[in-house]
Amino acid sequence: MILDCHSHIASFKYFPVEFFRGWSDTIKRTLPYTISDSQSKKLDLLFDGLMDDSECERLTIEMDEAGITKSVLLVIDFGIVYKKYEDDIEEIHKNHVELMSKNEKFVSFSGVDPRRGKEGIDLFEKAVKKWGFKGLKLYPPCGYSPSDSSLDPYYEICSSMGLPVLVHIGPTSAALPFKYSQPIEVDSAAHRFPKVNFIMGHAGVTQYKEAALLAQYRPNIYLDISGFQGELSHGHFGKIMEWNISKGLSKRLLFGTDWPIHRFFGKQKKWVEAVKDLERKKLISKLDLENIMYNNLNQILFSEVEHESK
Numbered sequence: 001m002i003l004d005c006h007s008h009i010a011s012f013k014y015f016p017v018e019f020f021r022g023w024s025d026t027i028k029r030t031l032p033y034t035i036s037d038s039q040s041k042k043l044d045l046l047f048d049g050l051m052d053d054s055e056c057e058r059l060t061i062e063m064d065e066a067g068i069t070k071s072v073l074l075v076i077d078f079g080i081v082y083k084k085y086e087d088d089i090e091e092i093h094k095n096h097v098e099l100m101s102k103n104e105k106f107v108s109f110s111g112v113d114p115r116r117g118k119e120g121i122d123l124f125e126k127a128v129k130k131w132g133f134k135g136l137k138l139y140p141p142c143g144y145s146p147s148d149s150s151l152d153p154y155y156e157i158c159s160s161m162g163l164p165v166l167v168h169i170g171p172t173s174a175a176l177p178f179k180y181s182q183p184i185e186v187d188s189a190a191h192r193f194p195k196v197n198f199i200m201g202h203a204g205v206t207q208y209k210e211a212a213l214l215a216q217y218r219p220n221i222y223l224d225i226s227g228f229q230g231e232l233s234h235g236h237f238g239k240i241m242e243w244n245i246s247k248g249l250s251k252r253l254l255f256g257t258d259w260p261i262h263r264f265f266g267k268q269k270k271w272v273e274a275v276k277d278l279e280r281k282k283l284i285s286k287l288d289l290e291n292i293m294y295n296n297l298n299q300i301l302f303s304e305v306e307h308e309s310k
């Protein structure tokens with residue numbers, strides 16, 4: 001069985017076009033050749049095509065092909081940075097509730113920008129207590145630190161209910177600042193709220209050693225390996241995973257896809273097989289693989305006993 005800790009609904013209802021363009025422009029700029037304006041426009045259309053799955057139908061098919069049992073759909077609150085989304089946050093949550101009610105393959109994490117003040121806290125509380133959201137997703141590139149005290153009320157709720165917090169770490173769309181997406185930004189919150197499990201999105205990517213160091217010394221920090229699809233073709237992925245395992249992090253690594261961001265890389269099955277290859281090549285053990293693919297997230301999300309004993 002496989003659990004995906006990191007995915008999103010693929011639709012411009014949830015991702016601002018400007019955000020998406022910032023990301024696709026980075027990809028275009030880092031191509032080894034210069035592209036013409038018309039090629040650039042064609043690429044934009046191709047990128048836009050990734051956002052064609054507002055009902056998660058394609059995602060469900062790819063999950064089935066890949067053997068992924070459940071995926072966590074993460075809400076990102078872009079509404080403070082991109083004002084046209086400001087009033088949509090409650091509706092965005094409700095759309096996720098509807099999807100979860102129709103398809104038991106999905107669970108969701110609420111997403112609220114802490115600068116929404118009391119209204120934001122109330123929305124988060126309703127999301128987890130009434131609507132069944134299983135955690136909190138934070139997006140620090142929107143302009144706040146995950147250790148900012150304005151998030152303390154959210155973490156208190158997470159602490160009392162045994163809910164995890166998934167924090168984006170590392171670079172993102174060039175449209176947003178990266179200042180608060182360093183691994184160390186999670187440390188103060190994780191230190192002050194030891195009962196809350198913090199999942200570092202993308203395991204630090206380019207700063208994977210710093211992320212691993214924090215996970216090694218903080219028992220409530222986990223690493224989500226979505227985003228390493230890009231490292232696969234360069235041969236870095238196996239080395240990074242070996243590094244993490246060598247630091248004793250077998251029980252802290254979580255499989256993730258970050259659907260739909262890496263759809264160009266290939267289908268979900270390709271990514272699942274790439275992770276399974278680590279075991280086939282003896283870079284990780286069978287138990288490591290089972291921990292990464294299922295056991296660790298299952299423990300965080302579905303093990304009541306673990307929450308009570310902490």
Ligand SMILES: [Zn+2]
Nearest residue numbers: 006007008258
């Ligand atoms: Zn993501």
